[in-house]
Structure formats: structure tokens, C-alpha cells
Amino acid sequence: MQVTIKVFGPLTDIVRENDLVMNDVHDTDQMVQKLGERYPALHGAPYNIAVDKNIIDKNTVFTGDHIVALLPPYAGG
Amino acid sequence: MEGAIPATMVADSIRQHSEKTDLGAHSIFLGQVRKDRVNDQEVVAIEYTTYKEMALEKIHEIREAIFSKYPLSCMHVYHSLGRVAAGEISLFVFTSSKHRKAAIEACSETVERIKAELPVWGKELFANDDYQWKENQ
Numbered sequence: 001m002q003v004t005i006k007v008f009g010p011l012t013d014i015v016r017e018n019d020l021v022m023n024d025v026h027d028t029d030q031m032v033q034k035l036g037e038r039y040p041a042l043h044g045a046p047y048n049i050a051v052d053k054n055i056i057d058k059n060t061v062f063t064g065d066h067i068v069a070l071l072p073p074y075a076g077g
Numbered sequence: 078m079e080g081a082i083p084a085t086m087v088a089d090s091i092r093q094h095s096e097k098t099d100l101g102a103h104s105i106f107l108g109q110v111r112k113d114r115v116n117d118q119e120v121v122a123i124e125y126t127t128y129k130e131m132a133l134e135k136i137h138e139i140r141e142a143i144f145s146k147y148p149l150s151c152m153h154v155y156h157s158l159g160r161v162a163a164g165e166i167s168l169f170v171f172t173s174s175k176h177r178k179a180a181i182e183a184c185s186e187t188v189e190r191i192k193a194e195l196p197v198w199g200k201e202l203f204a205n206d207d208y209q210w211k212e213n214q
Contacts, residue, residue, distance in 0.1 A: 006128065008127075009210060050131060069128055071196055072198065072210075073212065074192070074193065074194070074197055074213065075197065075199045075210065075213045076156060076168070076191055076192060076213070077156075077167070077188065077192045
């Protein structure tokens with residue numbers, strides 16, 4: 001199981017990369033915890049999480065390879 | 078699309094609709110990059126980025142919803158990516174209908190939904206190479 005994490009907008013100032021890969025992660029809560037350990041500034045930063053382009057509102061278990069996006073508030077237009 | 082939306086593109090869009098003689102109303106929204114002043118620095122450009130795969134799905138979803146709500150004949154949406162200088166156009170929404178009300182309301186609702194739901198971000202670039210991230214009001 002491989003989770004590719006795409007990072008956008010202001011969050012790229014914290015993560016400094018556009019794509020991260022995690023192999024040993026069970027669900028989104030664990031992913032957030034691991035990200036927080038690696039990038040403490042992510043704590044408290046506002047963002048939604050999309051799993052395979054669908055925004056989630058609760059912990060989501062990874063069942064195979066997934067693409068996760070960290071989406072800070074939108075600012076189009 | 079990459080870079081600013083040229084004024085000629087807006088004119089061409091209007092011209093292309095002259096063949097559709099059942100239309101009676103067009104509504105156009107143009108978003109322009111504002112030269113905001115922040116702490117004595119002026120915004121010289123905005124650099125737009127997106128999550129393209131998700132944005133394309135979302136704009137399709139918005140389009141379907143707007144078409145099912147209003148009696149529109151057609152709708153065109155263009156959003157800039159990359160660098161757009163202050164004073165240039167970064168968003169172009171064009172709705173057409175038989176009558177004005179549907180065109181105006183559909184255009185307005187589409188713009189609001191784009192602002193709220195499209196995964197796009199803007200980095201406001203200052204003349205001194207500093208920047209801040211744009212926040213929508």
C-alpha cells in the first residue's frame with residue numbers, strides 16, 4: 001500500500017515539496033500524526049484532506065494505493 | 078489556461094456567439110488582479126496553482142448543477158494558471174441564455190462557486206521578491 005500525498009498552496013511553505021510518499025500508513029488520522037511529527041508547523045494550519053479527489057470529514061482507512069491531497073483554503077478568481 | 082486572459086479572447090467569445098441567433102442575453106464576469114498595497118509593498122502579480130485533476134472534476138460538477146438550475150444555452154469558464162500581472166484578467170465566466178435573468182444569475186452563482194469550491198491558490202508577488210498567499214473574502 002502506497003499513499004502519495006500532494007501538497008498545495010500555503011502548505012508548500014511548510015512541507016517544501018509538492019509530493020510525499022508514505023508506505024507504512026493505515027489511515028488518514030495516522031497520516032496526519034506522522035506528518036505532524038515531520039512538519040510541526042502543519043499543526044494548526046487550516047486544510048481539508050481529499051482522498052482520491054474526495055474531501056473527507058472523518059478518519060478514512062487506506063485500502064490500497066491512494067492519492068491524498070492537503071487542501072488549504074481556496075483562493076481562486 | 079496558462080497566463081493572463083487577453084481582452085481579445087473576450088471579444089472573440091462575444092463574436093462567436095453572434096451566429097447563435099436564439100440567444101438574447103449574455104452575462105460576463107472578469108476577475109482582474111488587484112494591485113493591493115500590503116505593508117508599503119504593492120502586489121505586482123499573482124501566481125496561480127491548482128490541483129488540476131480535482132479542479133476539472135469540480136468545474137464539471139458546477140457546470141452540471143448550473144445547467145440543471147437555469148435555462149442556459151451555453152457557458153464558458155477560463156481560469157488562469159501561472160503568473161498574471163496586476164491589471165490583467167485571471168477569471169472569465171461567460172453565460173448565455175434567451176433572457177437576461179438566467180444569464181446574470183447563472184454567471185453570478187458560477188463565480189461564487191468557483192471562488193468557494195475550485196482547488197486554486199494564488200501567491201501574491203511583491204516588487205521586492207517577497208510574497209503572501211491570497212485569501213478570498
